[in-house]
Amino acid sequence: MTSITEATLYSDIRSMLNEPTPLIWTNTELLAWIDQAARIIGAVTLSRELTVDDAIISTTGPTVEQTAYALLDSSIEEAPLIDAIIYYGSTTNTASVHTSALIKVHPRVFDNVVDDTEDYPKFWTVINETVYIWPPPKSTINDHVFQILYHDNVDEYFLAATTYYLRDELQEYVIWYAVAKAFEKVGKYAQSEQYMSIFNSFISFHRQDRLPKPVDSLEMMNVPDRTQMVQ
């Protein structure tokens, strides 16, 4: 599926508002509503799943004995959710003999740490834009790659000329949001609510599909027992 361009978005919204050229609603207003919608969709569906290598720990990888690392990437600093950290055990993101994922722990777990022997890090937590890893890294793992998996914020609809923050299947929903806001502007509050509820319904579906979910339960995969004869 191809992305919906800026021109198509304006055209679609204006078509539904029956205002082909700006009269009541300016393109500046439409763009503001498009960006608002993109931020809401990103926050609700957590659709922007990104990875970054190394930068979370330092520009050159971990430092021996150092457990606290400020998040260097500004987008991760404000990320709504950090999901996992993978340690590659090498200076590239190719799996090595020590590849592992670190276990996320509650910050209070570190209260009870009594051993400060350097080793391969096993645990991580995040407080105040700082990642803590434990045990402290030993000298042999300098420059090794740590990869963070996180949900990023959506800042606006257009990331660049032809790239977009939202995934393709989510892009058309900004049209419904913009139409709702447009009717709000002209005092048609019932119509505004009508189209806002359509917007909310659509993104609810995607929230269900994209949010982290538990793995399938054993029961879900149970098949009928055919060893038993039907009486």
Next chain:
Amino acid sequence: MADVHFLSGNEAITVIRSRINEPTANRWTDVELTRWLDRGARNISAITLCNMTSEEITIVANTMRYTLSNKYIKIESVNFDIDTGADDTHKGLARMNVQGIGQLFNPADIAVAANVLEYYFIWGDYIYLWPPPTAALVTAGKPTVFGYTVVENYSADYTAVASNLLPNYLCPVAVDYAVACAYTKIGKHSLAALNMQRYMSSVSFHRSNVYGETNRVDTYDMTKMPDRTVVQSR
């Protein structure tokens, strides 16, 4: 097989024009109706997960992250066929939660001798496979990913039913979406709401009945037969 649901793109436009009582373009252009029909088709495939897609992944030794060529809304399963000669091994990989990998990725795991793929999870447009494959496994086969993607538009060729990108039973649903948009344009918001409600109901039914998170297989209880060995007393 003849079916009233079979609507080519052009036939669907005619049906929409009939519903909004405008046989020839006046208030609504064909360009608008086509765009709304296409948007409806994309939305239907995004919500009902009706567009099933699969692809093979070429695995690389000691690599666990792979770029997926399709943009999946959701991955349903990953299978791995290992070519071992006459009797190939077919194996399904278990899906795991990304937040659970800390409990699984232990350095000791990588030393597993066979390194048969066991687990997967999806992150963005990547798939992660675990344990990382060995060089021997790379030559043995390719994992296949099964999932759902979004269709580009209603039809690849509006003149031919065979070119429809939606399953035929969902084509009339796209018409409801387009009609709702058409009424929005002329300010008939009650009629727009009516048609959008009809659309929402249809996609919800298809989502839950066919591809939903309900039971994937019949439960044991569901297939139990009544006990007829006990004769009812009068």
